[in-house]
Amino acid sequence: MLSSRFRYLPDHFSLSSNQAVRLDMRGEPENKRHRVSMALFADLDNNGRRDILLAMTHLDEEDRLQPLVLRNEGNTDGIPQFSAPPLDKLAFYCTMPTADFDRDGRMDVFMATWHDTLDNYLFRNVTDGGNYLTVSVEGNGENYNLMGIGAVIRLYETGHVNEDDHLLGRGDVVIGQGYSSGDEARVHFGLGYVESCDVAVSWQEAEIIKEKVKVNRHLTLKPED
Ligand SMILES: [Ca+2]
Numbered sequence: 001m002l003s004s005r006f007r008y009l010p011d012h013f014s015l016s017s018n019q020a021v022r023l024d025m026r027g028e029p030e031n032k033r034h035r036v037s038m039a040l041f042a043d044l045d046n047n048g049r050r051d052i053l054l055a056m057t058h059l060d061e062e063d064r065l066q067p068l069v070l071r072n073e074g075n076t077d078g079i080p081q082f083s084a085p086p087l088d089k090l091a092f093y094c095t096m097p098t099a100d101f102d103r104d105g106r107m108d109v110f111m112a113t114w115h116d117t118l119d120n121y122l123f124r125n126v127t128d129g130g131n132y133l134t135v136s137v138e139g140n141g142e143n144y145n146l147m148g149i150g151a152v153i154r155l156y157e158t159g160h161v162n163e164d165d166h167l168l169g170r171g172d173v174v175i176g177q178g179y180s181s182g183d184e185a186r187v188h189f190g191l192g193y194v195e196s197c198d199v200a201v202s203w204q205e206a207e208i209i210k211e212k213v214k215v216n217r218h219l220t221l222k223p224e225d
């Protein structure tokens with residue numbers, strides 16, 4: 001998305017742990033209806049569990065504007081539990097794509113708008129979190145597109161590539177998810193305490209495997225690798 005006005009906030013955002021609740025995806029906490037134009041899953045604290053980002057803002061205890069993130073608190077009886085959303089000082093925002101703008105391994109949030117009365121904000125993620133790996137796939141521009149779009153990337157515990165019981169994460173290379181927003185053609189994985197892993201890529205007829213990959217870096221793979 002193109003934006004004519006842009007503000008980089010010195011007051012960053014970080015996730016805090018709240019009491020876990022089951023998320024009502026209809027967006028009706030305590031019977032208050034809030035309009036949500038988009039929701040994204042992204043691991044914003046790099047603990048290996050994807051959190052929910054809603055295209056809404058709220059004001060924190062110091063009345064600072066913050067993106068609305070529901071932290072993934074883990075599973076109970078197989079059902080993901082998320083931190084409780086704030087129930088007041090909420091506001092609609094147009095769209096909130098994520099990307100690691102400063103390349104520190106943490107996904108940042110761009111609050112974007114096309115309304116004259118609202119500003120655009122880029123929030124730098126300063127949440128204390130775990131390890132990460134980002135992966136992109138490069139094609140030759142002929143039978144494989146240059147950006148790797150469509151490739152499926154899976155991470156496994158080291159020594160257990162393609163073993164489902166040892167799957168750490170899966171991500172698809174896409175460039176358009178959410179409302180009026182786009183994505184970089186790379187996949188971000190939060191990995192918690194994991195320090196190395198095996199990477200497997202499935203892309204059309206190509207299968208790429210890279211073993212014993214050290215984390216906290218960006219990895220680029222090609223079908224001929
Ligand atoms: Ca997380």
Ligand SMILES: [Ca+2]
Binds near residue numbers: 099104105
């Ligand atoms: Ca970042």
